[in-house]
Structures are given as structure tokens and as C-alpha cells.
Amino acid sequence: MHDPDSFLSAAADLLGERGLTRDPELMDAWLTDWRGRYRGKALALASPASTAQVAALVRLCAQHRVPIVPQGGNSGMSGGATPDDSGTALLLSLRRMDAIRAIERDAQQAVCEAGVVLQSLHEGAAAARMRFPLTLGGKGSATVGGLIATNAGGTQVLRHGTMRAQVLGLEAVLADGSVFDALTPLKKDNRGFDLKQLLIGSEGTLGIVTAATLRLLPETGGRAVLWAGLGSIADARRLLLHCEERAGGELEGFEVIPAHSLAAVLDHLPDARSPLAGEHAWHALIELVAAPGEAEGLAGLAESLLTAAFEAGLVEDATIAANEGQAEQFWLLRDSISPAERALGPAMQHDISVPVARMASFVEQAVPAVEGRFPGTRAVAFGHLGDGNVHFHVLAPPGTARGAWEDGEGKAISAFVHDLVTDWGGSISAEHGIGQMKRDELARLGDPVALAMMRSVKQALDPHGLLNPGKLVTLAPAAPSN
Known part of the structure; x- marks a missing residue:
């Protein structure tokens, strides 16, 4: 870093009073990861309000050689949004950039800024009688930018794929402050590399996602949520194949939960109760979804699916959620496993x-x-x-x-x-x-050719190593000069 005081003065002028702080109390919560395993220090916390501000700030950081750690909802699981303890990095929060710029029902897409919280996207899509086909337990804090940066998955990947499959267009600021603008989605585009896919899953090491065009689907006509008790995870695998064969495209989720995890959740949630009366080594949570106008046969499909599963000896006991409230309770049990375990x-x-x-x-x-x-x-x-x-x-x-x-x-x-x-x-x-938690393990176990390619891309797009340093992959040490 050339001159911290000069950089901070210029950053304050650029971002204004709401956009930059060094207040320890305001920064404290964002310097520790969600699991509490990593804690770092930061030069300051920047909260730009627009892509233009992000770009100008990144150019300023490049000029002063200030490392940048991008952060969304700070709900990651691998320490990927936590700075190191040097205190030299700028923590860059995208949370002020939280506008859903457009929801286009005919095109079945939404244009969102990086700071949009997943739950807000779900609610915005629902108001337009659409849905965003990705959800996870941390939907109340996870942001669109973070989901893209980590290529998040969730509970609907079985049918709809990971975040990578939901991104139709992307906007990102690169390490030199230039803006990669590929928000306009094209069904077919054969102009060389698909650069937006390069940025998805790069964990902020190649560019800072500022906005995205995301795929939406029509709202569902209805759903059936089933809970089954099983004797083994091998039975769960057989039940999955059974569901895929009988339900086909209606099968949207299939989660497995061992008895230990369910017990932990029941202890953790004061009003929770098990969906089944008996004890079972394993449980399966199954969701069937019908398209609009096709929900009438869903209850029958769920019942026939379970009847055949009982006859085949695949399940020990099972139930179907009687209403939407009970369905949400079933999913709450699944979504509460991580915090319940954390309490143990x-x-x-x-x-x-x-x-x-x-x-x-x-x-x-x-x-x-x-x-x-x-x-x-x-x-x-x-x-x-x-x-x-x-x-x-x-x-x-x-x-x-x-x-x-x-x-x-x-x-x-x-x-x-x-x-x-x-x-x-x-x-x-x-x-x-990968974040910082698995970086060394990736280096130890990863394919050397793949790792070399990743480092080459990092070197090309971020030659000074300023974007999220110490995460995912690191640049090879510079060769000594003669």
C-alpha cells in the first residue's frame, strides 16, 4: 500500500459519509465469518451504492495497491468473505446495492443488484406470480452476489441446477476498475469464451459481481411435501430412484436426514416435533411440485408414490404434509440442522x-x-x-x-x-x-493441470493479487530478478 491516509481520504470523498467507515463497532460484526472460525482486520468498511462507485473505488484501490475483500451477507461457510489479520485490506460490502431493477414476467427473468437478499428475491418474484428456483437455509441473509460468487446450490438442485444454471447475464467490476457488462441474456451467443461462467464460482478473486440477470419460473400450481422414515441410507437411495421413476419432472427436492440430526433439531427448536411417531435411522424429505393448472393430481401422485414405496419395502413409515403450514414445518426441520449442530x-x-x-x-x-x-x-x-x-x-x-x-x-x-x-x-x-478454509486442501488434492489453469487466469485478470487475496487460489511467487 502506497499511502493509507491518502487512500482513505480519497475513498471518503468518493463514497460519502454512508459509504465508508472505520468505526470499530460498525465493522466488528463483518470481520468474523458465520461459523466463527475466522476473524480478521480491515483498513475500513466500504459500502458503495452503485456499480459506478464500485468501479471508481476499485480503480482507487488498484492505484494505491489496496487489497479488496468483497462481502455479501457474510453467511458463507468457508471463510471466503473474511479478511486476514494484517488490517491492510478494504472490506467491500455490496449490501447497499439491494435493488431489484426489473422483473420481466414475459421474459421470465429478473435483474438484481448484488446486495439483494435471496428472501427478497423470492418475495419479489412471488408478487409477480413467478418464482426463483433456488433456495437454502440462509435465504434471509444470503445475497445474490454471494450466491453467484460461490455458485451456491441448495435444496432444488436436483431439478433446477446450481446458481450457475440460474444466471442469464452478469455485471462485474474487474481488478482494474473496468466494468464487464453482460447483463443482456442471449439464448445463443458463440463469440468465444463464456466469460460470465468464468466469474461465477470464482469467489470474488477475478471480479466483483455487481448485478445479474436471473432465470425465473412460473409460480407453482401446488406442492406435496412428504416425510419418510427409513432403515438405512441405502434405502434412501432406492427410494430416490423410485421417486424419480414415478414422479419424473414433479420431483423437485429429496433431502436425507439421519436420526442424530433430527434429534439435535428437536432439542434446538422449542416447539418442534417429529413428523413421525416412531424411531428411524434415516429420514427423507421429499417435495413434489406441479405446474399451474396441474395441481389437481398431485395429492394422488404423492399417495400412490408412498403406497408403492411401502409395498416395495422402501420405507418404514411416512406422512404427507396436510397443509402449507405443515409443509413449512417439515422444511424448517431440515433447514435448522446447521444451527442445531452448532449449538452442540x-x-x-x-x-x-x-x-x-x-x-x-x-x-x-x-x-x-x-x-x-x-x-x-x-x-x-x-x-x-x-x-x-x-x-x-x-x-x-x-x-x-x-x-x-x-x-x-x-x-x-x-x-x-x-x-x-x-x-x-x-x-x-x-x-x-473453497474460501480460505479449503485453499490448502485444494492445492494438496486438486488436479495440477486444473490448478495451473486457474492460477493463469488469476494472473491475467488480477496480476497484483488485490481481489480477495488468500482465497481459492493464490498467485505463484514472482520469479527472482537477475
């Missing part, structure tokens, strides 16, 4: 994927392997069985204090889990990104 104590969370057909077998083998290697721990897997992605969490022995365990045995556990996943041909990050 330290845990190492792994957002992993393996080929869809092998996920049940992986869980069956990985759980006893981890618990046998690290006595006293408890391994639990839950999540999106239908797309090969489960959240594989390893809970510390009861009574373990936070901090030392994660940095000691916890790191050994994660390395062991990542080795298992790699051996099974999977990915150490399915939907939460």
Missing part, C-alpha cells in the same frame, strides 16, 4: 460430493471409518442425496471446547475425509466454495 459444540463441516450413484455407499463406509480413526467423534451426513452432495460433519467428543480441537485433531479429520472423498472420485467442495 465444535464440529468439522465438510461440504462434499461424489458421483450420485455412489453417495449412499460412501456414507455407509465413511462414517465408521472416521469414527474408528478418531474415537469419541460422531460423523453425520445430511443433505441433497439426489445431486450427490451431502454435508458430512464430524462432531467433536462431548465437552470439547471450541478452538484448539478444530486447529488440532479437527484438521487431521478434515484431511482424512478429503482423502476419502478424493479416492471416491469426488469433490471437497460441492456448493460452499
Whole structure:
């Protein structure tokens, strides 16, 4: 950094009183990640109000060599939006840029600024009798920019794909302050590389997403939400295949929940109750959705699906939500797993994927392997069985204090889990990104050719390494001069 005082003075002039602060109390909450595992320092917190301000600010940062850490809702799971402890980086919040610029019903698309919260997008689409086909537990805080930067997934990937599939157009500010403007969506465009896809999932290391054109769908005609008790995750896999065969395009969600996770949620939520009376080793949460005008047969489809599942011995017990309120309660149980686990104590969370057909077998083998290697721990897997992605969490022995365990045995556990996943041909990050938490593991286990390509792209677009330094990939050290 050339001159911090000169930079801060220029940034204050550019952004105004609301746009820049160094107040420790105002900055404090944004310097720690959602899980509380990473904490950093920042030179200041910048909150630009427009793409033009972002671009001017990034040019100023480039001039003064000030690193930038972009941040949306600060609800990420990999420390990707937390600065390091040097205090030299500018924390760049996109939360003031929260306008839904347009919802176009005929085109089935919305144009949103990066700071739009997912829940607000859902509500805006619903008011236009449309829907945005991506949701997740953190919808009340996650922002469009953050979802794009991490290529978020969620509970509807089975049918609709990840965030990558929802982005029709993109606007982003690059490391030199230039604006990449590709908001206008084209069904066919063969002018070379699809550059917006390069930026999606790059975690703010190649550019700062400022706006996007997103795919919308017509509102649903209705839904049926089912809860089934199962004897094993292998039964869950068989039930998934059964649902895909019988429900086809109506199958929108299929989540698996082990007994331990459900019990944790029931303890965590004071008024929650289990959908089923008996005890079951595993549970499946299934959602069927009908198009407008086609909801009449949905209840019958759900009942016939479960009847056939009982006859085939796939389920031990099951129920169908009686109304929309009960359906929301079923989903609340699923969405509350992470905070419920957090209340139990330290845990190492792994957002992993393996080929869809092998996920049940992986869980069956990985759980006893981890618990046998690290006595006293408890391994639990839950999540999106239908797309090969489960959240594989390893809970510390009861009574373990936070901090030392994660940095000691916890790191050994994660390395062991990542080795298992790699051996099974999977990915150490399915939907939460790499951030700083998995950066070294990606370098250790990633394909050398792929890593070299990523570093080359980073070098080309951000030669000074100013955008979200220390996340995802790092630039190779400069060769010594002769």
C-alpha cells in the first residue's frame, strides 16, 4: 500500500459519509465469518451504492495497491468473505446495492443488484406470480452476489441446477476498475469464451459481481411435501430412484436426514416435533411440485408414490404434509440442522460430493471409518442425496471446547475425509466454495493441470493479487530478478 491516509481520504470523498467507515463497532460484526472460525482486520468498511462507485473505488484501490475483500451477507461457510489479520485490506460490502431493477414476467427473468437478499428475491418474484428456483437455509441473509460468487446450490438442485444454471447475464467490476457488462441474456451467443461462467464460482478473486440477470419460473400450481422414515441410507437411495421413476419432472427436492440430526433439531427448536411417531435411522424429505393448472393430481401422485414405496419395502413409515403450514414445518426441520449442530459444540463441516450413484455407499463406509480413526467423534451426513452432495460433519467428543480441537485433531479429520472423498472420485467442495478454509486442501488434492489453469487466469485478470487475496487460489511467487 502506497499511502493509507491518502487512500482513505480519497475513498471518503468518493463514497460519502454512508459509504465508508472505520468505526470499530460498525465493522466488528463483518470481520468474523458465520461459523466463527475466522476473524480478521480491515483498513475500513466500504459500502458503495452503485456499480459506478464500485468501479471508481476499485480503480482507487488498484492505484494505491489496496487489497479488496468483497462481502455479501457474510453467511458463507468457508471463510471466503473474511479478511486476514494484517488490517491492510478494504472490506467491500455490496449490501447497499439491494435493488431489484426489473422483473420481466414475459421474459421470465429478473435483474438484481448484488446486495439483494435471496428472501427478497423470492418475495419479489412471488408478487409477480413467478418464482426463483433456488433456495437454502440462509435465504434471509444470503445475497445474490454471494450466491453467484460461490455458485451456491441448495435444496432444488436436483431439478433446477446450481446458481450457475440460474444466471442469464452478469455485471462485474474487474481488478482494474473496468466494468464487464453482460447483463443482456442471449439464448445463443458463440463469440468465444463464456466469460460470465468464468466469474461465477470464482469467489470474488477475478471480479466483483455487481448485478445479474436471473432465470425465473412460473409460480407453482401446488406442492406435496412428504416425510419418510427409513432403515438405512441405502434405502434412501432406492427410494430416490423410485421417486424419480414415478414422479419424473414433479420431483423437485429429496433431502436425507439421519436420526442424530433430527434429534439435535428437536432439542434446538422449542416447539418442534417429529413428523413421525416412531424411531428411524434415516429420514427423507421429499417435495413434489406441479405446474399451474396441474395441481389437481398431485395429492394422488404423492399417495400412490408412498403406497408403492411401502409395498416395495422402501420405507418404514411416512406422512404427507396436510397443509402449507405443515409443509413449512417439515422444511424448517431440515433447514435448522446447521444451527442445531452448532449449538452442540465444535464440529468439522465438510461440504462434499461424489458421483450420485455412489453417495449412499460412501456414507455407509465413511462414517465408521472416521469414527474408528478418531474415537469419541460422531460423523453425520445430511443433505441433497439426489445431486450427490451431502454435508458430512464430524462432531467433536462431548465437552470439547471450541478452538484448539478444530486447529488440532479437527484438521487431521478434515484431511482424512478429503482423502476419502478424493479416492471416491469426488469433490471437497460441492456448493460452499473453497474460501480460505479449503485453499490448502485444494492445492494438496486438486488436479495440477486444473490448478495451473486457474492460477493463469488469476494472473491475467488480477496480476497484483488485490481481489480477495488468500482465497481459492493464490498467485505463484514472482520469479527472482537477475
